[in-house]
Amino acid sequence: MIELQEVRKVFHAGRPNEQVAVAGVSLTLEAGKLTVFRGPSGSGKTTLLSLIGCMARPTSGRIFLKGREITSLPVRFLTDLRRRTFGFIFQQFHLLAGVSVLENVMLPAYPLGEKYRHLRARALGWLERLGLLSKAGAKAEWLSGGEAQRVAIARALINDPDILIADEPTAHLDTRLSREFMALMADFRAAGTTILIASHDPLVHEAPAVDRVVDLRDGRLLTPEAPG
Amino acid sequence: MRKSTLFFTFLAAAVLALGLVLAEARVRMRGELPHLRQEVRVVQTLGLTDLCLATEARHTRHPSQADWHSAFQSHPGALDHFPSGSVLLPPERVLKGYGAPLR
Amino acid sequence: MGPLFAKQRYLLDFALSCLWRRRGKNLALLTVYTLVVFAVASVMFFTQALKREAALVLGATPELLVQKLTLGRHDLIPADYTHRIREIRGVGQVTGRLWGYYYDPQVRANYTVLAPQGVEVPERTVLVGAGIARVRHLTRGATLTFQGYDGKPYSFQVRGVLSPESELLSADLILMSAADLRRLFGLPEGLYTDLTVAVANPREVSTVAAKIQELYPDTRPIVREEIRRTYEAAFDWRAGILLAVLSGALLAFLIFAWDKAAGLSAEERREIGLLKALGWDTAEVLQLKFWEGAVVSLTAFFLGTVGACLHVFVAPAPLFAPVIKGWSILYPRFRLTPFISLFDLGILFFFTVVPYTVATIVPVWRAASMDPDQVMRS
Ligand SMILES: Nc1ncnc2c1ncn2[C@@H]1O[C@H](COP(=O)(O)OP(=O)(O)OP(=O)(O)O)[C@@H](O)[C@H]1O
Ligand SMILES: [Mg+2]
Numbered sequence A: 001m002i003e004l005q006e007v008r009k010v011f012h013a014g015r016p017n018e019q020v021a022v023a024g025v026s027l028t029l030e031a032g033k034l035t036v037f038r039g040p041s042g043s044g045k046t047t048l049l050s051l052i053g054c055m056a057r058p059t060s061g062r063i064f065l066k067g068r069e070i071t072s073l074p075v076r077f078l079t080d081l082r083r084r085t086f087g088f089i090f091q092q093f094h095l096l097a098g099v100s101v102l103e104n105v106m107l108p109a110y111p112l113g114e115k116y117r118h119l120r121a122r123a124l125g126w127l128e129r130l131g132l133l134s135k136a137g138a139k140a141e142w143l144s145g146g147e148a149q150r151v152a153i154a155r156a157l158i159n160d161p162d163i164l165i166a167d168e169p170t171a172h173l174d175t176r177l178s179r180e181f182m183a184l185m186a187d188f189r190a191a192g193t194t195i196l197i198a199s200h201d202p203l204v205h206e207a208p209a210v211d212r213v214v215d216l217r218d219g220r221l222l223t224p225e226a227p228g
Numbered sequence B: 001m002r003k004s005t006l007f008f009t010f011l012a013a014a015v016l017a018l019g020l021v022l023a024e025a026r027v028r029m030r031g032e033l034p035h036l037r038q039e040v041r042v043v044q045t046l047g048l049t050d051l052c053l054a055t056e057a058r059h060t061r062h063p064s065q066a067d068w069h070s071a072f073q074s075h076p077g078a079l080d081h082f083p084s085g086s087v088l089l090p091p092e093r094v095l096k097g098y099g100a101p102l103r
Numbered sequence C: 001m002g003p004l005f006a007k008q009r010y011l012l013d014f015a016l017s018c019l020w021r022r023r024g025k026n027l028a029l030l031t032v033y034t035l036v037v038f039a040v041a042s043v044m045f046f047t048q049a050l051k052r053e054a055a056l057v058l059g060a061t062p063e064l065l066v067q068k069l070t071l072g073r074h075d076l077i078p079a080d081y082t083h084r085i086r087e088i089r090g091v092g093q094v095t096g097r098l099w100g101y102y103y104d105p106q107v108r109a110n111y112t113v114l115a116p117q118g119v120e121v122p123e124r125t126v127l128v129g130a131g132i133a134r135v136r137h138l139t140r141g142a143t144l145t146f147q148g149y150d151g152k153p154y155s156f157q158v159r160g161v162l163s164p165e166s167e168l169l170s171a172d173l174i175l176m177s178a179a180d181l182r183r184l185f186g187l188p189e190g191l192y193t194d195l196t197v198a199v200a201n202p203r204e205v206s207t208v209a210a211k212i213q214e215l216y217p218d219t220r221p222i223v224r225e226e227i228r229r230t231y232e233a234a235f236d237w238r239a240g241i242l243l244a245v246l247s248g249a250l251l252a253f254l255i256f257a258w259d260k261a262a263g264l265s266a267e268e269r270r271e272i273g274l275l276k277a278l279g280w281d282t283a284e285v286l287q288l289k290f291w292e293g294a295v296v297s298l299t300a301f302f303l304g305t306v307g308a309c310l311h312v313f314v315a316p317a318p319l320f321a322p323v324i325k326g327w328s329i330l331y332p333r334f335r336l337t338p339f340i341s342l343f344d345l346g347i348l349f350f351f352t353v354v355p356y357t358v359a360t361i362v363p364v365w366r367a368a369s370m371d372p373d374q375v376m377r378s
Helices: A045-052 A075-085 A101-112 A116-129 A145-157 A175-190 B003-046 B092-097 C003-021 C023-058 C081-086 C130-136 C164-170 C178-185 C202-215 C224-261 C266-277 C282-314 C321-325 C342-368 C372-376
Strands: A002-011 A019-029 A034-038 A060-065 A086-089 A163-167 A194-198 A212-217 C064-070 C073-075 C091-104 C109-115 C125-128 C143-147 C153-161 C173-175 C194-199 C219-223
Touching: A002 A045, A019 A045, A034 A045, A034 A175, A045 A163, A045 A194, A075 A086, A075 A101, A086 A145, A101 A116, A101 A145, A101 C003, A116 A145, A116 C003, A145 A163, A145 A175, A163 A175, A175 A194, B003 C003, B003 C023, B003 C164, B003 C282, C003 C023, C003 C282, C023 C164, C023 C224, C023 C282, C023 C342, C064 C081, C064 C202, C064 C224, C081 C091, C081 C194, C081 C202, C091 C178, C109 C130, C109 C178, C125 C130, C130 C153, C130 C164, C153 C178, C194 C202, C202 C219, C219 C224, C266 C282, C266 C342, C266 C372, C282 C342
Parallel strands: A034 A194, A034 A212, A086 A163, A163 A194, C109 C173, C125 C153
Antiparallel strands: A002 A019, A002 A060, C064 C073, C064 C194, C064 C219, C091 C109, C091 C194, C125 C173, C143 C153
16 A cells, blocks of 8 residues: 655755665555564664655655555645544654643644534544543643653544554653553554554564564665565 | 633624724714814804913914914923923923013 | 634634743733733824814814014014905905913913903903913902013903813913903004904915915915814824834834744744644644734734723823823813724724734744654654
């Protein structure tokens, strides 16, 4: 369902500080699977995820999503695609401080202009499932690390995405919370969500729900996929 | 309650308040009409041409004066210092020197 | 409720949350902003009301005033000037006015002494304006003594006090008979202070004025319009002074707003990036900022204008009246008739709400159009 063809991403191209973050990656990712990207720091994991997630455009190469080429789509379509198709969980969680948990969760849905009652019910539903209902009115900065991440997960899920992208999701969690996180991902995978995780945490790679581990080094796949 | 609801409520209240203040002003303006008519009558019977604002300053009390040369005079006893003179009182010294009080 | 409205309402919700998040700073800004609007609106309402009332009242004055000039200064005008002026076509009544200033050293105030045509004042008596009655504690029957041109005291009995209703016109007036006035000031018969000339057709006023000037080159006909314009200029001047004084506050506000709007902090930048990463469009981020600006400026506008209305028309402008009306010993006490034009309000609205809102949006533009992937690495 996600296909990358010779995708390259070069920062500061043509300047002395030119940086090749992704150096020609061809990859096919199946729908409904949990894929983990593994690699040393600077190997291009984050960059690759941001390319797949329509947050940035590749310098060259093409990306197909459900058979549709997305690399050449205008910005408006990319934005729309991003908010309807992807849910993001960032390494730093990136919750807005000073704003309630509930609002943080509903944030990605605002531009869609859905009925307030429905959106709120859905957000509260997710918070309940993640055991955070009592925190709905709390300010985001009062949360513990584990709670903050679950809020970030609820936020990622608010638009019912097909694909969940998580960048180093366990970096700020202890072993127990990391396991809980992977267990949650397993649930979502079981429900049919495609999950992409970048991580160098063994706890993540070794989780039972992981379908595939893709190794990256210096912006390339360690073992290139056989074409076809 | 949603914050937007609160804001809309505030906005509605503010518009209403402004409306009320304006309406009140209108009503009061209507109410002042007899007073204005009286003023007009005074102007007509006495043959006035000026308002009585700052009586010491000719540029406010009697702008109808032909000699515009001293239109900016601020006080009979003061040097002209318009526009500051229309805000500040002339110094005591100046006032003292101008005319001895009647006994 | 369509999705477009629902969306804008969400954005408004969130804008309010964002404002509330930095409430210390935003409330301070709102306070300063409201004060600025309040001050500007107060000055505007006050000046407008004064100008309108002046125009309305002065509309009843004679169309033309004729004064004689000697050496470029006002001089007394001979009574026989009236005859030839009356013969000019289009001229109605021509009246000689007898009036002058009297400086009262006791209270250090200027009076306007007038021998009215339309009111009969018996000799040795005067009618006094309510302002004079106030500062000199005069009532009916009291005695008022003036120092005549010859240094001798002239006493008058106060026959009455002019109605306080017309204080805007009559606070400093002393009405006496023509004979008394001539005696007090040593004015010979056959001379007047100036002449008023009624012209029935307003379009003929300037022609008549030109003819008078031709007839008597030593006179200066003053058209009613000029007087009105002089008042307007004086009021505008005063409003201008006030606004200049207030420009300090205005400047403080601008700096404040600039700091808030243009100095987009790293944190705000990061948050905008986050919104974009979460699937917000550049346009939606700008709309959010639009709402933030609109909420602040609308609130300031309404609070400021309503406050100004109350200040000017309910609490007779205690803060600014002295400057706009001018200081005076014989302060006329008058109620300002509340003329508020919707056009003025519209202008005020435009100039308070629009620039601030734009100022909040513009600096966000660049931040809002950045690539959302920045968020992934911070
Ligand atoms: N905006 C940018 N400008 C310049 N260089 C960049 C930019 N973004 C990423 N890079 C570079 O691209 C390379 C890949 O970065 P990326 O963040 O994708 O690595 P990563 O595998 O996620 O590393 P980590 O495990 O530390 O998160 C790095 O060398 C980084 O310095
Ligand atoms: Mg990374």
